[in-house]
Amino acid sequence: MENVVATTDYKYVSYLWDEEVASSFGDDEVALLIYRSNLLGADLRLTNYAGGNTSCKTMEKDPLTKEDVEVMWVKGSGGDLGTLKKSGLAGLYLEKLHSLKNVYRGLEHEDEMVALFTRCLYDLDSKAPSIDTPLHAFLPFKHIDHLHPDAIIAIAASKDGEQITKELFGGKLAWVPWQRPGFDLGLILEKTVQENPGITGLILGSHGLFTWGDTAYESYINTLETIEKASEYLNEKFGKERPVFGGSRLESLPKEQRLGKASTLIPLLRGLCSSQKRMIGHFTDDERVLEFINSNDLEKLAPLGTSCPDHFLRTKIRPLVLNLAPDADLSDAKEVKAQLVDQFEAYRADYTAYYERSKHDNSPGIRDNNPVIILYPGVGMFSFAKDKQTARVSSEFYINAINVMKGAEAISEYQGLPEQEAFDIEYWLLEEAKLQRMPKPKPLSGRIALITGSAGGIGKAIAKKFVEEGAVVVLNDMNEERLQGAGEEFKQQYGKDAYATAILDVTKGDQIQEAFNKAALAFGGVDIIVNNAGLSISKTIEDHTQKDWDLLYDVLVKGQFLVTQAAVEVMRKQDIGGDVLNIVSKNALVSGPNNAGYGSAKAAQLHLSRLNAAELGGDGIRVNVVNPDAVISDSNIWAGGWAEGRAKAYGVKVEELPAFYAKRTLLNEIILPEDIANACFAFVGGLLNKSTGNVLNVDGGVAMAFVR
Structure with a gap:
């Protein structure tokens, strides 16, 4: 192929090649293949997620004969160019791939060839070879790109695609009529190149583009130039002969x-x-x-x-x-x-x-x-x-x-x-x-969970557990900075598709509605609600103010009611059932000192859960309760005055509270946010689908809190 003179002045594609980065790979053609692939995959105008494939051919030492052999490295089955690593490549003996022509029995026996690709592997750590392997193997070029650019497919999927290809590219690109990818198509591509010496690429009818070069860079530039030319041609035609898509029939809503x-x-x-x-x-x-x-x-x-x-x-x-x-x-x-x-x-x-x-x-x-x-x-x-x-x-x-x-x-x-x-x-x-x-779906695959107060503590632990079990989650908190931090953590740990975020004060109806709207637009609705948002106030009855009382009941009781009410409206629309989990407390059942407001609000939450379970069973919506006790780690509750109040009530120092709480349990255990998350998963993970109206204590064993 002729030396390519590069230009970075493209309008319809992105030139991303960095010569300093490329030169750092030296003569490592496989590293350059991966680099080129990542650049191509970064521009969605060139190819889609997990679409297309690239290859290069190198000389390697055969590990058995120690002789030089030609090896083709090609993107393996199911990989994505934008994130491709060497582990996503298949490395195959080129000569063995060509020898498969001797056993090929024709178009009706295409599928049997795929199993034979693995018998041609040079690199035993390879990704499984894809169906496109022979398309690269039988083309006599060092570096090859096979992409699905919209501009090229527009030509490939048009009635006059073959004639347009001939006129637009002046015979430098050959046309191959539609055929399903496979061994036979590889033979057709080989024959087309032999019959059209000097061409720089192929357009496959209804399918995509093949381009190539003697080096990784030449292949990259050839690909960009070809797609740029097609894109420019299309953009000159839009709206000229007739309005785009025949013109507008109606206007979009604002x-x-x-x-x-x-x-x-x-x-x-x-x-x-x-x-x-x-x-x-x-x-x-x-x-x-x-x-x-x-x-x-x-x-x-x-x-x-x-x-x-x-x-x-x-x-x-x-x-x-x-x-x-x-x-x-x-x-x-x-x-x-x-x-x-x-x-x-x-x-x-x-x-x-x-x-x-x-x-x-x-x-x-x-x-x-x-x-x-x-x-x-x-x-x-x-x-x-x-x-x-x-x-x-x-x-x-x-x-x-x-x-x-x-x-x-x-x-x-x-x-x-x-x-x-x-x-x-x-x-x-x-x-x-x-x-x-494909792996068996995780227990919560296809489930959408909204956990109130999920930017930290128990709520975040529940959200993490649910994502790890296959769910998507709507993180929310009334503290915007805390919520942003949780979102960044989830993005790093689970990726952008695992979560959405919403500012949410559970006492404000407009924020509740907006959170459910975000859940709908992000994921389609909601399946699991965890009413976890809360606060604690520990005061003697004479110190307890009306403001304290109203705040506790607004957040814990009314908040649980309003969020559940909004969730039920969505769940009834979906008509596929759902789960409401209410994080209540041991204090809903146990009477303790300096706890009139908090304890009675928790009791109200518990009974509200029973009432909701009785009402919603006909909709397939299950309502259950998890009763924690003394979950101190990463909790907003313990960051306030609650810890000091409880320490004073029990006559111990604040730093002694974790051990104090553990010693009073039957199991002598400190309770962690992850323990509450596991209890929530027990209710929604599939084994308790016929249970509703239940209370699960996660308190290390507090006899006074036994449900009777």
Whole structure:
């Protein structure tokens, strides 16, 4: 390949190469491959999360013969370019991969070749080789990039894509008609390059782009230049022949109203999407989404589905477009749900019919027939999946599909993947095998938890336990600085998709509603409420003021009531049950000195829990209580005057309180926040699904607190 003269002046892609960083890798081609991959994966205009793959070929010493052998290093199955490390690569003997041509039995026997890829491994610590391995192996280039840029797929998915490719790139890019990835496609790519000497890349119909170079840098520049040229071409065409997507059919609601509609509607959608298993939701009103869903062409394009296999696998055959006016009155949840049920039943019937007319004798059974992508014209797009990351990424993929449709319609006519081809990918036996190999879901997978006062102490311990068991959580606190610190901690420890945050004073109805709106927009609703926010005041009866009394009852009793009330409204919309856990106290059952306000408020919390359990059982909402005692670690309660008050009441020093509390228990144990978190998980983890109205003491054993 000719020497590439680089330019950093790009408009539609990002030039991220740092020569100082690159030179630090010296002649380590694998390190340069990883560096290049990370740069390409950092620009979502070039490829999607976990999409595309890259490779390089190096000379290595065979560990057995000590002879020089050529090895191909390629991104392994399921990896992501943006975060790729060497552990995510597959290292294979190139000669052995080529020798597989001798045993290949034809297109009908494609799938049997994948198992043979592992017999070609040079690096025994390799990631499992992907289906795209032969596509890289059979191309005679040192460095290869295979990406799914929106601009390229727009050409690849257009009716006149082949002719446009020829004219736009002057014969430097060859066109390969659609074929499912696999061994045979690798042979086709090899033949295409042989028949078209001097080309710098390949466009795969409905699929993506292959580019290459003699060095990592040349491959990188070739990739950027190719995508930049296609992007520039598309942008010159937008709105020239006809309005984008045929022009606007309706106007979006103002931002605040869109979010209001979305937060009101999404629990209903989530409940319907969770008819087979609980789903987590995601909402976006991205400008690109609004342009598409408000357009005249929505009705024509949405049913066509997506073209690129990566897009399709994440978003299903087609979205559900809601037949609901943007300004529809959503206040009557039962009436709105009745409308949605009809639309969901129609979607499920359509998906089932698609499965029945497309299936083969050996196809896996039909999977969940609920939509992944739901479009609400004038408002935005909802996506639902097994976890937050998958729901968010599915949304991102559909935005890529929108970009593709926009580009294809601007230059020609968009063509979705043929239905049978789409089915053969969705229900590919290799994909099914991959699904079957996935780890068993954690006990709280698909669950959304809102724990009040979760920026520290018991609340944060509960939130951590729930995330570790698969849930997503809404962290909240009335102290903004404390909440921000907790959010940063969760981001570092669990990633951005594990949590959301909301300022919440449980005595303020507007803040409660806003917290539930955030839970809805972030995740789709709520399944578990933990009423944990609290405070303690320890005073003699003569020192206890009316202000003290009102504060205790407002936070502990009214706060528990108001949060539960708001939660029940969401849970009833979802109609998939739920859990309310109330963190009460040993003091709800035990009479102690200097404790009239706090102890009686805790008793009220306990009985309110019983009353709620009796009322909500018919909705499948379980209400249970955890009674801690003397949880001192990282607690706001003990940071105030409570510790001094209790020490005075018991005639000990403050620093002696932990040991004092432990010695008075039957087990002689100090109680930690993690102990309370474990008790909460015991109630919601799946083993006690038929229990409600219960009290679980976590106090080390205080006989006076035994429930009788």
